[in-house]
Amino acid sequence: MKRVITSLVLLPLMLGFSLFSMNKVNYLEGAVLRMTTEILEASNAEETRRLIDEVEGLVSFWKKEERVFRILVRHNQVESIGIAIARLPALAKHGSKSDLQSEVLAIRWEISDIKNTEAFKLGNVF
């Protein structure tokens, strides 16, 4: 009976963790997409000061959230986004608009891809 109770406790715990994971990925994806949208707008409007502030905001947000994100998602995917984000401050200050925007678009694609992979969809199950 002890083992049955242990299993009845473990299953909801694991389910709870997977729901937490989905929620966290959704939250991170939403936040990164919002911030990168601001960056793209600032880049298009050529507002350099605002662009640098938005980029720094994204960098500090990522530094804060990266540790939890690593527990939930494959590490190489997290590193790939981290590397792209690390390039943004230099590109914002000194690089070309097109290089900056392509890095930002790559970040958006990667984070959306992670979210789509984690989503509970029939396509992902099969």
Next chain:
Amino acid sequence: MSVAFIRTIIIYFLVIAALRIMGKRQLGELQPSELVVTILVSNLATMSIEDSNIPLMGTVMPIFVLVSCEVLLSYFILKSPMTQKLIFGNPRIVVRNGVIDQKELRSLRWTVEDISEQLRAGGVFDISEVSMAIVETSGNLSVYQNYRSRPMSIEMDETRSGEDDPPMVMISDGKIVEDTLNYCGVDRKWLDDTLGQKQLVPKDVFIMTCNKKRSYTIMEKEGRK
């Protein structure tokens, strides 16, 4: 490398914990579902050790889910004979009174060499010595020899001579096995009368075995009031 080292230690203790949760059955003969779970757990553990890109929770969670499902399934199997038949199948009688049931053998995809090998492993070299041979759900062959072929024991005496047919389970955890009533050539009335002599009803019985000579053994459930 240090990451691999720590992960290996964590996974090692995790797998031990998983086997402990599943229980001692894992360390003995494996049923099909138990074999599947054991293989999956070991593969999952290996993946996490080999590839440090996979988050540790990506291994921990599937292992615990598998283990929990296995424990809950075995609990349902305990409570429901139908579930047990569905998951594990039934033991199959392949030899009766020295004669091989070829149809059963074919359905099991066993050859004559397979059954001969299993009999020899059980110390039986002459199939005519076999009263009954049963292929269990784990794939092992259980052999019940003719009375004359069995090793002598102190219990063998005139009153028990000629018992070539093995006893079968008639009541299992309070549930009557109808096939055994037919096997023993008795009916429900005989069973009720037999139990009534001991002031018992079927649901009071943990296990009752009986053979064709109506020689029976009864074990009551513990804590019966």
